[in-house]
Amino acid sequence: MPREFTKDPDAVLSYKFDWKAKTNGSGPSDWLASGVTIASQTITADSGITVDSSSITDTSTSVTVTLSGGTAGNSYKVACKITTSDGQTDERSIMINIIER
DSSP: OOEEEEEOTTOEEEEEEESBHHHHTSSSOBOSOTTOOEEEEEEEEOTTEEEEEEEEETTTTEEEEEEEEOOTTOEEEEEEEEEETTSOEEEEEEEEEEOOO
């Protein structure tokens, strides 16, 4: 089940997909093997929320995406698919719940 976040429709916020969470200090485990990095990434989002930007971050072990828009009362799935330096692929998703504040 994807992690869920709330966002105001007028907010522009960044979210991180982290494949080396323990190393980056934000989680209990690392998915990437030692020396393996993210070579490329693709962000896909449900219609109605805007992907303003995305980039590979944290010395190529995570992806940060900036989102804006959305309609209050709706939820949007945002997925991040990566290809690693050793040719593996993985995809993770989050849900963005839009709540007017």
